[in-house]
Amino acid sequence: MKALIRATFLLFSVLFAGVSVAQHEGHEHAAGDTTHQHEMVATGAEAHAEHTEAHDEHATEKFDPGKMIMGHVTDEHGWHLWGHTSLPLPIIVYNTERGLSVFSSARFDHGHKTYGGYFLQEGKLLATDAPDGTDVHGATLNEALTAATWDVSITKNVLGMLVSIALMLIIFLSVAGGYRKRGVGAPKGLQSFIEPIILFVRDDVAKANIGPKYERFMPFLLTVFFFILINNLMGLIPIFPFGANVSGSISVTFALAAITFVLTLIHGNRHYWGHILAMPGVPKPVLLILTPVEILGVFLRPAILMIRLFANITAGHIIVLSFFALIFIFGEINAGLGWGVSVFSLAFTIFMSMLELLVAFIQAFVFTFLSAMYLGAAIEEPHHH
Amino acid sequence: MFLSILLQAAAENAHFGFAAIGAGIAALAAGIGIGRIGGDAMQAIARQPEATNDIRANMILAAALVEGAAMFGIVVGLLAMVL
Numbered sequence: 478m479k480a481l482i483r484a485t486f487l488l489f490s491v492l493f494a495g496v497s498v499a500q501h502e503g504h505e506h507a508a509g510d511t512t513h514q515h516e517m518v519a520t521g522a523e524a525h526a527e528h529t530e531a532h533d534e535h536a537t538e539k540f541d542p543g544k545m546i547m548g549h550v551t552d553e554h555g556w557h558l559w560g561h562t563s564l565p566l567p568i569i570v571y572n573t574e575r576g577l578s579v580f581s582s583a584r585f586d587h588g589h590k591t592y593g594g595y596f597l598q599e600g601k602l603l604a605t606d607a608p609d610g611t612d613v614h615g616a617t618l619n620e621a622l623t624a625a626t627w628d629v630s631i632t633k634n635v636l637g638m639l640v641s642i643a644l645m646l647i648i649f650l651s652v653a654g655g656y657r658k659r660g661v662g663a664p665k666g667l668q669s670f671i672e673p674i675i676l677f678v679r680d681d682v683a684k685a686n687i688g689p690k691y692e693r694f695m696p697f698l699l700t701v702f703f704f705i706l707i708n709n710l711m712g713l714i715p716i717f718p719f720g721a722n723v724s725g726s727i728s729v730t731f732a733l734a735a736i737t738f739v740l741t742l743i744h745g746n747r748h749y750w751g752h753i754l755a756m757p758g759v760p761k762p763v764l765l766i767l768t769p770v771e772i773l774g775v776f777l778r779p780a781i782l783m784i785r786l787f788a789n790i791t792a793g794h795i796i797v798l799s800f801f802a803l804i805f806i807f808g809e810i811n812a813g814l815g816w817g818v819s820v821f822s823l824a825f826t827i828f829m830s831m832l833e834l835l836v837a838f839i840q841a842f843v844f845t846f847l848s849a850m851y852l853g854a855a856i857e858e859p860h861h862h
Numbered sequence: 863m864f865l866s867i868l869l870q871a872a873a874e875n876a877h878f879g880f881a882a883i884g885a886g887i888a889a890l891a892a893g894i895g896i897g898r899i900g901g902d903a904m905q906a907i908a909r910q911p912e913a914t915n916d917i918r919a920n921m922i923l924a925a926a927l928v929e930g931a932a933m934f935g936i937v938v939g940l941l942a943m944v945l
Contacts, residue, residue: 787937842923
């Protein structure tokens with residue numbers, strides 16, 4: 478079994494490394510080419526107006542901290558490795574009118590060209606009627622086709638999740654194999670590292686919040702805890718294949734919170750819904766205000782789960798990236814100043830990374846603890862006074 | 863004359879300034895909240911040292927919840943910059 482997992486992991490890595498690692502030295506564009514560096518995300522509206530000025534900056538390539546930070550924190554269709562090297566990832570698009578299209582994102586030439594009737598603009602995949610290879614500025618947006626497009630590409634976050642899934646499978650299948658071999662004997666190796674954590678989740682999170690029927694939810698709670706923890710930790714390692722900001726992606730945290738939300742809906746018993754819609758022991762006029770607030774709370778609690786994890790992880794990454802950006806900002810003024818600031822930046826980054834490590838564990842714990850608390854509230858039996 | 867140019871530039875980019883102020887207030891709120899939690903936790907530990915582990919676990923949980931509320935402010939600040 479272990480060999481199978483290793484083979485799968487190797488296959489994934491070969492697959493994505495085999496798709497040619499696009500490499501180009503500097504921006505070798507013809508003088509008449511109207512390509513432009515994507516300006517700051519915040520002023521997207523001014524991007525087109527500014528592209529003529531940016532063309533003059535091609536030679537100097539002024540450092541844009543906003544673009545660098547956003548580029549590292551948000552999702553992208555390729556995986557930027559270093560300098561101008563990036564790993565192109567497969568684009569998988571399903572259009573209800575055109576059908577399925579699968580091709581490498583290298584065809585888009587870093588978002589400068591169209592291909593297959595699609596083009597990238599600020600990370601979004603849009604549909605066009607222009608032929609392959611047209612420059613993005615000459616391509617007219619086909620809004621009807623864009624609305625019919627489903628972008629299910631393997632993006633950086635998806636690949637990051639696949640890596641963390643592979644890691645989790647390797648770790649937990651080996652731990653499960655250890656239990657199968659040793660039974661209740663003394664644990665050895667990876668098993669002895671994972672077991673205290675599993676017991677912690679079982680005793681302090683599941684049993685404490687859910688009560689006697691906790692075993693039913695243990696697979697979910699353990700999966701959520703380790704998935705968030707491993708993704709948080711992977712986001713702190715800047716080397717490929719780690720370093721994708723998975724748990725800091727609002728879509729991923731939305732999916733996790735949605736699963737918790739759906740579970741509380743499914744397992745909510747009469748007692749739970751009774752308390753939400755008509756809290757007993759409360760006078761009628763207060764109930765008029767309380768019931769809408771409680772209903773709002775049903776939706777708000779998973780939403781805040783989502784935002785808490787997303788904001789904590791993304792904020793940490795942005796802080797570390799800002800310290801690094803500081804080096805380059807000062808370095809543009811004066812090279813010596815850049816080197817001086819780098820010492821100070823490095824010290825602060827190490828301190829922030831320690832804090833980020835703590836936050837990684839705490840956020841995984843808090844998400845799991847609160848999910849267990851909501852599940853426990855949903856299945857709680859009424860205790861008669 | 864210069865004042866009108868300054869004023870116009872400020873008005874166009876006002877969302878950046880407000881986002882910064884909002885983020886600062888969020889940090890302030892987090893500081894106050896978690897400071898109170900930490901202070902009360904330390905008093906509780908001083909009263910009953912053998913309950914340190916329980917108190918520490920609850921303190922970290924409460925701090926994470928308060929920080930979640932402060933993160934709302936951060937997210938709104940980010941939105942104000944981007945939207």
